[in-house]
Amino acid sequence: MRFYETTPTHDLTYSDVFLVPSRSDVGSRLNVSLAPTDGTGASIPIVSANMNSVTGPRLAAALARRGGLGVLPQDMHPQDLDAAIRWVKAQPVGWDAAVDLLADTTVAEAREQLPPIAGHGLVVHDASGTYLGAVPAERLADALPDAPIRDLIGPQGPSIDVDELTGPRAAFDLMVEAGIEFAPVLHQGKVVGTLSRKGALRSTLYTPALDDQGRLRVAAAIGINGDVAGKARAIIEAGVDVIVIDTAHGHQEGMVRAIREVAALGLGVPIVAGNVVTAEAVRDLVEAGATIIKVGVGPGAMCTTRMMTAVGRPQFSAVLETAEEARKLGAHVWADGGVRYPRDVALALAAGAASVMIGSWFAGTIEAPGTLAVDDQGRAYKESWGMASTKAVKERFDRLDAYELARKTLFAEGISSSKIYLDPLRPSLEDLLDMITSGVRSSFSYAGATSLEEFHERALVGIQSAAGYEEGKALPVSW
Numbered sequence: 482m483r484f485y486e487t488t489p490t491h492d493l494t495y496s497d498v499f500l501v502p503s504r505s506d507v508g509s510r511l512n513v514s515l516a517p518t519d520g521t522g523a524s525i526p527i528v529s530a531n532m533n534s535v536t537g538p539r540l541a542a543a544l545a546r547r548g549g550l551g552v553l554p555q556d557m558h559p560q561d562l563d564a565a566i567r568w569v570k571a572q573p574v575g576w577d578a579a580v581d582l583l584a585d586t587t588v589a590e591a592r593e594q595l596p597p598i599a600g601h602g603l604v605v606h607d608a609s610g611t612y613l614g615a616v617p618a619e620r621l622a623d624a625l626p627d628a629p630i631r632d633l634i635g636p637q638g639p640s641i642d643v644d645e646l647t648g649p650r651a652a653f654d655l656m657v658e659a660g661i662e663f664a665p666v667l668h669q670g671k672v673v674g675t676l677s678r679k680g681a682l683r684s685t686l687y688t689p690a691l692d693d694q695g696r697l698r699v700a701a702a703i704g705i706n707g708d709v710a711g712k713a714r715a716i717i718e719a720g721v722d723v724i725v726i727d728t729a730h731g732h733q734e735g736m737v738r739a740i741r742e743v744a745a746l747g748l749g750v751p752i753v754a755g756n757v758v759t760a761e762a763v764r765d766l767v768e769a770g771a772t773i774i775k776v777g778v779g780p781g782a783m784c785t786t787r788m789m790t791a792v793g794r795p796q797f798s799a800v801l802e803t804a805e806e807a808r809k810l811g812a813h814v815w816a817d818g819g820v821r822y823p824r825d826v827a828l829a830l831a832a833g834a835a836s837v838m839i840g841s842w843f844a845g846t847i848e849a850p851g852t853l854a855v856d857d858q859g860r861a862y863k864e865s866w867g868m869a870s871t872k873a874v875k876e877r878f879d880r881l882d883a884y885e886l887a888r889k890t891l892f893a894e895g896i897s898s899s900k901i902y903l904d905p906l907r908p909s910l911e912d913l914l915d916m917i918t919s920g921v922r923s924s925f926s927y928a929g930a931t932s933l934e935e936f937h938e939r940a941l942v943g944i945q946s947a948a949g950y951e952e953g954k955a956l957p958v959s960w
């Protein structure tokens with residue numbers, strides 16, 4: 482990466498910078514590979530944040546199906562974390578995990594799982610597990626809230642039989658012919674998932690992130706306290722592909738010790754550690770045994786660290802400096818936090834990140850944990866909160882006595898409750914991935930790059946004023 486015209490004399494964040502187009506021989510944006518080379522096996526440079534409101538097993542599976550990597554949070558109880566990892570590993574690759582409801586679930590309860598939007602749907606079972614039928618999500622729109630979901634099972638459209646599924650293109654054509662957007666996928670009369678037209682199309686465009694047994698990849702986080710080695714062994718036993726050791730202040734002795742303990746186990750998976758923002762921290766964590774460094778202190782949407790402590794660093798410069806150092810050491814960087822637009826992802830990659838971690842943006846999706854709520858104006862949202870918020874700290878330390886818990890909550894550095902609205906045009910994680918990857922593919926071609934490596938080398942970055950940033954925004958209504 483080079484700066485255009487001027488070299489900065491102070492630290493910059495994503496909004497301070499822009500990419501300058503360069504002469505390019507990239508004929509098509511589809512000829513661009515976004516695959517990171519950080520050893521995680523991902524085919525797109527997107528990682529979901531280890532936050533309780535962001536990454537649950539459903540989101541992790543959906544993300545891996547499109548080539549990214551979900552990081553399950555360290556706050557899950559060990560048995561839930563174990564079950565979540567195993568669940569992801571058992572999910573289908575070629576179609577989606579079904580939203581599966583019992584026949585007497587009410588329409589109101591179903592709307593907490595799915596918005597009434599075409600292209601989505603659910604399957605219905607009776608109490609004995611017999612499959613009763615599928616319901617396209619748009620049927621939820623006008624149904625009475627207290628009606629049981631079984632009343633919405635209308636005349637069945639065609640289902641897709643796994644044994645006859647020759648490929649995603651054939652499934653897409655079948656749905657077009659039948660005039661449907663969504664279909665259940667059956668195997669020997671049992672539902673094994675669902676598929677949408679868009680899902681079939683995406684299967685032709687994305688490469689799933691799979692382990693050597695052909696299962697979806699997944700990462701999980703552990704903290705730096707307690708039996709770190711025991712926790713690492715347990716998640717490896719469950720099948721995890723990448724271990725993330727995560728704490729607010731990653732450049733501390735406790736972190737160095739934790740990395741050493743995990744590295745000494747020789748588990749054969751990438752070890753990610755953070756969060757830090759300086760080259761010196763990168764050296765220390767890589768020296769201890771981390772292969773990927775998670776970078777970002779304070780940019781997160783749920784994060785109050787900068788206002789509480791003044792600590793942190795504008796994220797573009799933090800990524801640039803740490804990625805440069807990591808590269809020298811044969812290690813990699815994940816840019817964590819503060820990403821709100823595809824441009825931010827492109828800029829993090831230009832600064833040298835191997836992958837970009839996204840939290841709050843993904844919290845407002847169908848696949849994120851938690852249920853959908855609707856505000857006064859009828860807009861659907863999910864709740865999100867920071868992992869260092871009072872809410873998260875109370876949940877994390879729910880087994881401590883009241884005095885110890887009160888001590889822990891003194892240091893809250895995150896928001897306890899925030900509404901993240903679903904984008905009505907892009908309600909699912911996969912819609913956001915389409916937007917992000919198409920934006921970033923285009924960034925690569927403007928820079929004349931066909932790979933992440935070439936993008937790192939060729940990116941030309943300028944510094945802009947606040948007016949320059951403002952000029953780049955679209956105008957939803959006239960002047």
Ligand SMILES: NC(=O)C1=CN([C@@H]2O[C@H](COP(=O)(O)OP(=O)(O)OC[C@H]3O[C@@H](n4cnc5c(N)ncnc54)[C@H](OP(=O)(O)O)[C@@H]3O)[C@@H](O)[C@H]2O)C=CC1
Nearest residue numbers: 704705727728729730756777778779780784786868869894
């Ligand atoms: N990227 C970011 O900007 C930030 C992210 N977070 C996220 O919040 C979650 C909780 O992390 P965390 O609060 O580290 O909790 P952890 O449970 O991981 O514990 C952190 C440990 O480090 C000690 N510590 C020393 N100094 C600090 C410090 N300045 N901040 C925090 N801990 C410190 C704590 O002791 P003691 O409690 O006694 O001080 C505790 O033993 C993580 O998911 C983390 O990524 C949180 C803040 C910032």
Ligand SMILES: Nc1nc2c(ncn2[C@@H]2O[C@H](COP(=O)(O)O)[C@@H](O)[C@H]2O)c(=O)[nH]1
Nearest residue numbers: 530781782784818819840841867868869895
């Ligand atoms: N200081 C805090 N940082 C937090 C908290 N919860 C999460 N985080 C960090 O934010 C990123 C995600 O950023 P986003 O802008 O995409 O939402 C996450 O990975 C953590 O590093 C918190 O409570 N306090």
Ligand SMILES: [K+]
Nearest residue numbers: 779780781784
């Ligand atoms: K912030």
